[in-house]
Amino acid sequence: MTDVTLAELCIYAASEAFRGNGEIVATGVGPVPRLGAGLAKLTHTPELMMTDGECYLVEQPVPLGPRNYDDRKKAGYLPFSRFFDSAVWTGRRHAMVTPTQIDRFGQINLSQLGGTHKQPKTQMLGVRGFPGNTIYHPNSFFFPSHTTRVFVEGEVDMVSGVGYNPAKRIAGGNYSGVALKKIITNLCVMDFGGTDNAVRVVSLHPGVTFQDVQAATGFPLEKGDLVETPLPDADALAIIAQLDPHNIRASVIKDNPPAQRVS
Amino acid sequence: MLDKRMTAADIVAQLSDGMTIGVGGWGPRRKPMALVREILRSNLKDLTIVAYGGADVGMLCAAGKVKKVVFAFVSLDAIPLEPWFRKAREAGQLEVLEVDEGMFQWGLKAAAFGLPFLPTRVGLGTDLAALGGLKTVTSPYADGETLIAMPALKLDAALIHVNRSDWRGNVQVFGPDVYYDEWFAKAAAKTYVSCEELVDRMEDHFPDDAQFNLFERCFVTGVVELSGGAHPSSMPPHYGWDMKAFKAYADAAKDPGDWSAVADRFVGASEADYLNSIGGKEAVAALPLPIF
Numbered sequence: 001m002t003d004v005t006l007a008e009l010c011i012y013a014a015s016e017a018f019r020g021n022g023e024i025v026a027t028g029v030g031p032v033p034r035l036g037a038g039l040a041k042l043t044h045t046p047e048l049m050m051t052d053g054e055c056y057l058v059e060q061p062v063p064l065g066p067r068n069y070d071d072r073k074k075a076g077y078l079p080f081s082r083f084f085d086s087a088v089w090t091g092r093r094h095a096m097v098t099p100t101q102i103d104r105f106g107q108i109n110l111s112q113l114g115g116t117h118k119q120p121k122t123q124m125l126g127v128r129g130f131p132g133n134t135i136y137h138p139n140s141f142f143f144p145s146h147t148t149r150v151f152v153e154g155e156v157d158m159v160s161g162v163g164y165n166p167a168k169r170i171a172g173g174n175y176s177g178v179a180l181k182k183i184i185t186n187l188c189v190m191d192f193g194g195t196d197n198a199v200r201v202v203s204l205h206p207g208v209t210f211q212d213v214q215a216a217t218g219f220p221l222e223k224g225d226l227v228e229t230p231l232p233d234a235d236a237l238a239i240i241a242q243l244d245p246h247n248i249r250a251s252v253i254k255d256n257p258p259a260q261r262v263s
Numbered sequence: 264m265l266d267k268r269m270t271a272a273d274i275v276a277q278l279s280d281g282m283t284i285g286v287g288g289w290g291p292r293r294k295p296m297a298l299v300r301e302i303l304r305s306n307l308k309d310l311t312i313v314a315y316g317g318a319d320v321g322m323l324c325a326a327g328k329v330k331k332v333v334f335a336f337v338s339l340d341a342i343p344l345e346p347w348f349r350k351a352r353e354a355g356q357l358e359v360l361e362v363d364e365g366m367f368q369w370g371l372k373a374a375a376f377g378l379p380f381l382p383t384r385v386g387l388g389t390d391l392a393a394l395g396g397l398k399t400v401t402s403p404y405a406d407g408e409t410l411i412a413m414p415a416l417k418l419d420a421a422l423i424h425v426n427r428s429d430w431r432g433n434v435q436v437f438g439p440d441v442y443y444d445e446w447f448a449k450a451a452a453k454t455y456v457s458c459e460e461l462v463d464r465m466e467d468h469f470p471d472d473a474q475f476n477l478f479e480r481c482f483v484t485g486v487v488e489l490s491g492g493a494h495p496s497s498m499p500p501h502y503g504w505d506m507k508a509f510k511a512y513a514d515a516a517k518d519p520g521d522w523s524a525v526a527d528r529f530v531g532a533s534e535a536d537y538l539n540s541i542g543g544k545e546a547v548a549a550l551p552l553p554i555f
Contacts, residue, residue, distance in 0.1 A: 053555030079441070119353065123348065123352035125343060125344065126334055130363070131363035160390070162389060165388075168388050168389070170409055171409065172408060173388070173410070
C-alpha cells in the first residue's frame with residue numbers, strides 16, 4: 001500500500017464522515033469531498049442521495065471531469081430552485097466544503113479577508129449558502145493545506161457559518177440543527193467532540209504527530225484517541241479510480257504526496 | 264397593452280437612475296446579458312443590483328453603474344471569484360447587503376407576496392444580521408422563538424432571459440434548472456424578458472410545452488427577442504457558457520484592469536456588433552453545455 005496517496009487517504013476519511021447518514025443529500029464540494037461522498041454511497045451507505053453537481057439526483061455517482069453531457073443517469077430531480085425547501089431547510093443534507101478560514105468555535109469564513117465589510121482587503125465568494133447550511137443540517141470540512149492561515153487564532157474575519165460560539169448566538173434562537181461533524185485535512189481528522197464542542201484531533205495520518213498538527217493550528221487542540229487514520233483498501237482505491245478517471249485528485253494536495261509521510 | 268414587444272433600448276429607457284433592479288439567472292448561468300449590455304451602453308447610474316451574481320454584477324460594477332449590490336455570492340463557477348466585482352469591493356466603492364442564498368430567495372418571496380419580511384433561522388449565529396442591519400422578530404406562539412426578519416427584496420424592475428415567449432408575454436422556460444427567475448418576476452414592479460425565440464401565439468406553436476410557463480404573463484411588462492442574449496453565460500438547452508470569453512474578461516481585470524479600456528470588447532457599440540465580434544449567433548449556438 002506504499003503507493004496510496006494522501007489525497008486517497010483523505011477521500012477514504014471523507015467517505016467515513018457520510019457513513020450511516022441515511023436518506024439525506026450528501027454534497028461534497030471539491031474533488032476530495034465529492035469523491036468521499038461517492039465512495040460512501042458505493043460502499044457502506046447506499047441510501048445516500050446525491051446530485052450530478054447540476055440538478056439531477058443520481059444513484060450512480062457521476063465521475064469527475066470531462067465526460068459526455070448525458071452520461072449521468074437521472075433518477076430524480078433536485079434543482080437549485082427547490083434546494084432550500086427540499087434539502088437545506090428540512091435538514092436532509094450533509095455537506096462537506098472547504099471554507100477559507102475556520103476558528104476554534106467551528107465558525108467558518110468564505111466571504112472576505114481583512115479590511116472592513118465596506119472595503120475588504122480581499123473579497124472572496126460571499127457567504128453563499130453557509131449561514132443556512134450550518135443552522136439547518138450537518139456539515140463537515142476538508143482542507144488540503146492545514147496551516148495557521150486556515151485554522152486561525154481568534155475568530156474568522158467574517159462569520160459566514162454558525163459555530164459553537166455562545167457569544168455569537170442571539171438569545172432565543174433555535175440552534176438545534178447546528179451539527180459540525182468532521183474536519184479532514186492533509187495532516188489529520190478532527191471533530192468537535194472536545195469540551196464544549198472544542199476541536200479535537202481524533203486520528204493522525206501516517207507519520208504525522210499531534211505536535212505537527214498543533215503547530216499548524218492557531219488555537220489549542222484537544223486530543224482524542226489519536227489512532228492512525230486508516231488507509232483505503234484495494235476495493236476503495238478501485239472505486240476512487242473509477243470515479244476520478246482523469247486523476248484530478250492528484251492535483252488537490254501540493255506535490256501529491258504519499259499517504260505515509262516521509263520524515 | 265397586450266402586445267408587449269419592445270426593443271432592448273426601449274426596455275432600458277423605462278429604467279431610471281437609482282432604481283433597484285433584479286437580474287435573473289445564477290452565477291454564469293441564464294443571465295440576461297444582452298439587456299445588461301444595453302444598460303452598459305446607457306447613461307443609467309446609481310443602481311441597486313439584486314442578483315445571484317455573475318458577470319452581470321461584475322460588468323455593472325466595473326462600469327460604475329452600481330451604488331449597491333444585494334448578493335450571496337458573485338462567481339463565474341470555474342473562475343470562482345468574479346474579478347471585476349472583487350476590484351470594486353476592494354476599492355470600497357460599493358454599498359452592500361450580503362445575505363445567504365436561501366435568505367435571498369426568501370426576500371424575493373416576501374416582496375412577491377407584498378409582505379414586509381419573512382421570518383427565518385438563517386443568519387442567526389453569523390455576522391450577517393449585524394453587518395446588514397437585519398432585525399429579529401419573536402414568534403407570538405408558545406415556542407417564543409427568535410427569528411431573523413428577512414426584509415422583502417422589492418424590485419423596481421427585473422430582467423430575465425427565457426427560452427421562448429410570445430408577444431403577449433407567455434413565456435416558456437426550459438433547461439435543467441431555472442433557478443429563482445420566477446421569484447424575480449414576481450418580486451418586481453415590472454419584469455422585462457428577453458428570449459431566445461419569439462413566437463406569434465404560443466397556443467399555435469408550442470401548446471404541448473405549456474407546463475414550462477414558469478411565471479404567468481401578468482408578471483411580464485416587456486418582451487424582446489435576443490437570441491444568444493445570455494452569452495457569455497449558459498442558456499440550456501440552447502448553448503453552454505463561454506469559458507474562453509469569461510477568461511478573457513477575467514484577464515482584462517488584471518491587465519489593463521481599466522474597464523473603459525476594454526468595455527468595447529465586452530459590450531460593443533450595439534448588440535449586433537457584440538455578436539459579430541464573438542463569431543455570430545452560430546458560434547454561440549455551438550457552445551457545448553457545461554458538465555458539472
